[in-house]
Amino acid sequence: MRTEIVAGKRAVLEAVRSGVVDEVLVAKGSRRSPGMRDVVAAARAAHVAVREVDRADLDALDADHRGVSARLLKVAPMLGERDLASREWAADAIVVVLDGIEDPQNLGAAARTVEAAGASMLITRTHRSAPPTAAAVRASAGALLHLSHARVANLSRALDRLRDEGFTTVGLDERAERSIFDERCPDGRVALVVGSEGAGISRLVREHCDLLVSVPMHGKVGSLNAAASLAVVLYAYVLASRGRSAR
Numbered sequence: 272m273r274t275e276i277v278a279g280k281r282a283v284l285e286a287v288r289s290g291v292v293d294e295v296l297v298a299k300g301s302r303r304s305p306g307m308r309d310v311v312a313a314a315r316a317a318h319v320a321v322r323e324v325d326r327a328d329l330d331a332l333d334a335d336h337r338g339v340s341a342r343l344l345k346v347a348p349m350l351g352e353r354d355l356a357s358r359e360w361a362a363d364a365i366v367v368v369l370d371g372i373e374d375p376q377n378l379g380a381a382a383r384t385v386e387a388a389g390a391s392m393l394i395t396r397t398h399r400s401a402p403p404t405a406a407a408v409r410a411s412a413g414a415l416l417h418l419s420h421a422r423v424a425n426l427s428r429a430l431d432r433l434r435d436e437g438f439t440t441v442g443l444d445e446r447a448e449r450s451i452f453d454e455r456c457p458d459g460r461v462a463l464v465v466g467s468e469g470a471g472i473s474r475l476v477r478e479h480c481d482l483l484v485s486v487p488m489h490g491k492v493g494s495l496n497a498a499a500s501l502a503v504v505l506y507a508y509v510l511a512s513r514g515r516s517a518r
Contacts, residue, residue, distance in 0.1 A: 278333035278340040280306040285413020287313045293344035294320040301338035350421035355432040364460045365390040371467040375401045379410025380498035386414035388505040394421045430479040438462040442480035450487040456512035468496045
């Protein structure tokens, strides 16, 4: 994991399930809602200590704790560019590459979709990109705790490494001539590249994509946000072509 504290019921629950929690901290006098009871039950089943603390103590750790936080037992190593070549990829592996997503809420929302779709890895930039902070983990509903996540300095070079590993790189670009309904998803390993809501994918990254596709828009709104676009393309384009998720 990339942070020592996780806050919020869903994020703490997923942290407990992922086996990285040292102890769960519950605010004294907090209402034992179904969500809170699930957290406590999961912690006890995993033999993780549950301790009641003053709400002010939780406020000092994360102001948006909603009555519960967790201290992490260990931190998972952040992957880098070299890990792309050393990993044993499944024949139909899916990788999602985020180019320029700077808001931790957007990173979390995207990570939640990536994990739910069964993708093998999430790749983001080290610069001008949201780091996997506690806020991002909370926004991901704990999904970032389950994902393999690589942060790289050069996305174009990372795409070249993935191509060497047999991936077809597909960029999501609203200016693409063909939509996800016109272009069949490639077979085998696929790396799906998604840019920021405003700028989209950068020019150099776009040039390193094997093909570009768009999401057709039939309403009055001109585009979807990055996380929504990612969900549409993962499920309606990539997974639909396979009939199942891939690891």
